[in-house]
Amino acid sequence: MFGAGGQVGWEVRRVAWPQGFAVVPLDRAAADITDGDALAALFARERPDLAVNLAAYTAVDRAESEPDLAWKTNCAGAALLAACCGDSDVPLIHLSTDYVFDGAKPAPYREDDPVAPLGVYGASKEAGERAVRAALARHVILRTAWVYGVHGANFVKTILKHAMHEPVLRVVADQQGAPTAAADLAAALVVIAGHIARGAARWGTFHLTGAGAVSWHGFAEAIVDRAAPLLGRRPRIEPIASAEYRAAARRPANSLLDCGKIAELYGVRPRPWQEGLAAVLAELGERGFFGKGQ
Numbered sequence: 001m002f003g004a005g006g007q008v009g010w011e012v013r014r015v016a017w018p019q020g021f022a023v024v025p026l027d028r029a030a031a032d033i034t035d036g037d038a039l040a041a042l043f044a045r046e047r048p049d050l051a052v053n054l055a056a057y058t059a060v061d062r063a064e065s066e067p068d069l070a071w072k073t074n075c076a077g078a079a080l081l082a083a084c085c086g087d088s089d090v091p092l093i094h095l096s097t098d099y100v101f102d103g104a105k106p107a108p109y110r111e112d113d114p115v116a117p118l119g120v121y122g123a124s125k126e127a128g129e130r131a132v133r134a135a136l137a138r139h140v141i142l143r144t145a146w147v148y149g150v151h152g153a154n155f156v157k158t159i160l161k162h163a164m165h166e167p168v169l170r171v172v173a174d175q176q177g178a179p180t181a182a183a184d185l186a187a188a189l190v191v192i193a194g195h196i197a198r199g200a201a202r203w204g205t206f207h208l209t210g211a212g213a214v215s216w217h218g219f220a221e222a223i224v225d226r227a228a229p230l231l232g233r234r235p236r237i238e239p240i241a242s243a244e245y246r247a248a249a250r251r252p253a254n255s256l257l258d259c260g261k262i263a264e265l266y267g268v269r270p271r272p273w274q275e276g277l278a279a280v281l282a283e284l285g286e287r288g289f290f291g292k293g294q
Contacts, residue, residue, distance in 0.1 A: 001024065001025050002026050004030075006152060009027070010149070017193075020197070033077035034072050036080045039081060040084060043087075049197070050090065050092075050196055051084075052093045052189060052193070053078065053092060056125070060247075063121040064249050074121070074124035075125075091203075092140070093139070093142060094128070096126075096142065096205075097143060098257055101122075104253070107256075108256035108258040110261075111204070120249070129205070137203060140203060140204065143208070146210075147180050148180070148181065149182030155220075163233070168238055169235055171240065172239075172242050176253070179214065180209045180210045183280075184270070207262065208262050211271060223281070
């Protein structure tokens, strides 16, 4: 598993895998997917039955000023890894993003909808998808959106940290999506890997997010509402337009993804995003997050 140091990788390392699976977690220090020689040596040494690529350059705004770094990991790295998989006849699960779409569609995006990324991050991830498809037939590309979890930096933890000290938070209200718990993605990867191991894989591109729809502002409201007893306070959440946020990169106004295909072909059905949020907040509380004054 490449990208073991990220939010989803952290969850993959601790999720329960069926008997017979031995997960080899690789962070960037252990395996740089942009180094083709190192990848070839790794495949020769480990002889994997399956590769899972969670490694990515995900700094959406910084990508606008660091395009070479974003393309190196998200496109060139994905291409090198996919080529190694093709050469070794190893199937690949590759994590991608809603940012391959422009967000102009009024309904949730299906896997076969035309892509139209708005910025460097989305364009580099979309190119990485094409590289995977070109290199090997036995692949699963899993697009997701608005990922958060206990580990790493994400929207939930950012909102909580500001809520600890600030009376008013200003949050974008004209973008909608479906928050996705990293643990739910890890659980889906286990299911997909099990199908592959049994020779029952369905190859191609799939979508998986939390179930339901909400704006960033509504998501922030839900976070502080649920966390208020732990925070000991409840700041006001003020809605703003995307233009007021002045981010370097444009975001899709609609990040909703249709998850019907993965439910039909893999039996993976998204749980309501509110349930994922409740689980993450509960674990953060157990880990003392609210008492650290972060």
